[in-house]
Amino acid sequence: MRPIVTRTALVLAVGAGIAATIAAGQPEITKAGLEKALVPTFTNLYIQQAGILGIPGITSQSIGASTNCDKGGPKIADTGAGPNWVCMMSWIDNHGQHQDGKFEVTVHTDATYVAGGPSKIVGLATITDKQGRDVRNPVFEFDGVITTNS
Template identity: 45%
Template sequence: MKFLKPTLATVGVLAVAGALTAFGSPDVTQPRVQDSVTTTFVNLYLDQQRLLGDDQVTADSMAPSTTCDRHNGAVAPVGPGTDWICMITWNDATGTSQEGKFEVQVHSNSCWTASGPAKIVGSFTITDAQGNEVTNPVNAFDGCFDPSS
């Protein structure tokens, strides 16, 4: 029986395939986290504003943007971890630009949990337009993203 000698390219392809099988594909990426955090934050901020009696704020008027990284850029921005930080900027109900630092825990199931700066987004509860104490939707919130998008 004659054995074929594998080429270097074949060995390389098999090594990459083996690594992807062993460790899974990089589902948690910076763009996926940023897009998901931005979308979720905008929707919840609009909910907060409606609770406060302001329905004039729109996603467009907020002009949101988000930048996320891990360990202030010291770790590659991929993979799950409790060390993600997302800086979200947006225009508030008065049109004033705001910036908040959100601590984000990204889980291996493509979901995450974020907590925001109470000085900017409010405490755990807020008083709604009717005078009721309600949960503040943007103080701490969860979301998920499509790992194949």
């Protein structure tokens, strides 16, 4: 009977140690961190999309993107991983018009994210480039990394 108790205690101790190590290694994911990561990624991809479409003169300054993110509504803290982040992105489009788009964002525990935007504003998954070919739309869905303090 004694070896079983010893093995059980050892397994529990190892499991607790692994859980503590994993928990200690989780990056701190915050609203501010996600917003700070999302804007430059979106901006760079919007500029890339303009190039694909043959639209000149689109710069990070002309886009002027900003965002406001929320995780799951007012009763849920705006921290941590999860599929329930929503970010309202504002920018000036390639026609000089102000746009507001709702991006649904899934944030993973390793501080990476995947964001999907409104196809009515950013276009479908594929777009037609300036040579007439169907290509992937870089703004339709994209991923990035949140800089954390961990």
